[in-house]
Amino acid sequence: MIELRGLTKHYGQTVAVQDLSFTVRPGVVTGFLGPNGAGKSTTMRMILGLDRPSAGTALIQGKRYAELESPLRKVGALLDARWVHPNRSARAHLQWMAASNGIEKSRVEEVLRLVGLSEVAGKSAGGFSLGMSQRLGLAGALLGDPEILLFDEPVNGLDPEGILWIRRFMQRLAAEGRTVLVSSHLLSEMAHTAEHLIVIGRGQLIADTTTKEFIDKSSETAVRVRSPQLDQLRSLLTSNGMTVREDGEGAGGPALLVANISSDEVGKLAGANDITLFELSPQRASLEEAFMRMTGGSVQYHGEGPDVPGAQSGPGSYTAMGGAL
Template sequence: MIEVQGLTKQYKSVRAVDDLSFEVKPGKVTGFLGPNGAGKSTTMRMIVGLDEPTAGNALIHGTSYSKLKNPLRTIGCLLDAKAVHPNRSAAAHLKWMAQSNGIPTSRVNEVLELVGLSDVAKKKAGGFSLGMGQRLGLAGAMLGDPEILILDEPVNGLDPEGIRWVRSLVRALAAEGRTVLISSHLLSEMALTADHLVVIGRGQLIADQPTYDFVKEHSASNVIVRTDFLTEFSGALEEESVEFSTSKDEEGRETLIIPEQSTDFVGNLAYSVGVPLTELTLKRASLEDAFMDMTSDSVQYHAEAPAGKEQNDS
């Protein structure tokens, strides 16, 4: 388990992490989310002893990273896939990592096969593509068969097959009872991968809860209705004091948008007043919607809308 307790990091006038506390528990994939500049990478670096906290501490199984004997056997990390000597081969890079932590060098071939790099094991890492570099970084994280994994943007540069593979891998590892902390800007992928979310903004904790609860609490679901009897059904909704709005779909057809209701309720209401529906769809809330809603005040850099477009189109 990872315990972050009152973690703070001050860089001169900038407080990158501000009294941050959370736990990453075994048996689940914990997504670590936040806008650019939120302090995610700094937090992960402090957990593994690469940055010294200004205050607070981070514990791994109740102790600091610096006190772990052969740390790669306890915690595997992918924080910067480019942190490889360009003139070393993939196998040589992993071999020295293994030898430095008392890991049998036979494990090198195992992890290279695991990440799909066996055929390029003797090639220099400096010639690797972005995706291949990510796979080598994942091999390094898995080298010690660790109980804990910290992965920062592990699918960066991977093709769809690689992204699906990483998702399956981390979920399988969590199912084995391991502790997995993973950061990514691909929110649609995190929605499929993470069981639990820790969300931060400007170095402070915003949310710490199961993914399902985060999405449900912080964004709305809408029922989309189309009918040839729009006026009649609008009147029925008004009589039931049900909120709704009108819009047009991509084909220019008039639709009703009914927030926070179920399709069962809306369908039964239409049946009770004799209004046939041509569409009855539940548009579920997404992790992206919830994330944008919760972190809008914590974004460090805001892009302007292109000329001639409304700001909400960006």
């Protein structure tokens, strides 16, 4: 388990993290999200003892990282996939890590097999692609068979097959009872990977909730309805005080989106007025839409460009995908 209590980090007059408190529990993959400059990397570095907090504590199993004996056996981390001497082979790099923490050499071959690098284990890491470097970094994180795992952008550079593999791998690690914290800018991937989300903005906590609750609370619910009597249906819905807008993006032709209402209510109203329905389907917002609505006021850097659907205009808003994680 990872526990943060009042964690704060100042760089001169700049506040990177401010009074941040949350707990990462074992058994589920926890996604760590936030706009650029939100303080995610700084927070992870403080958890691992690479940066000293200005105030507050970051504890792993009740201890600061510096207090852990044989830390690789307790915590595995992948923060920078390129943090490898370029002239060392993948095997030599892992053997050096193992020796520094008293880990048996046989474990090196095990993790190389786990991440699919056995065939290139003797090659220099400097010639690895980014995806291969990510796999080597993951092998290093797993070397001590730790209970706690932190991954920063672990799918960066991986092909679709690799992304699916690492998603299932992280979920399997969590299912074994390990604590897994992963940051990623691929929100759609987090929607499939993480059961719980920690969302921060400008160094402060925005949300600490399940992925489903985050989407439900920060997005508009709607029902998509399609009918051969569309004009009659539109008039009926609006006359009953419902908010209706056109939706021509789905399959099957023109449709209506009815906001903040259940499909049961729309269906009952249509049935009572003898209106035939070809489609009546609840619409679930994506994690991207929910994230942009929730964090729009916490974006540090803004660009000019086309409006992003679901974002609010004006200061503190997403005006381009440059506001992504």
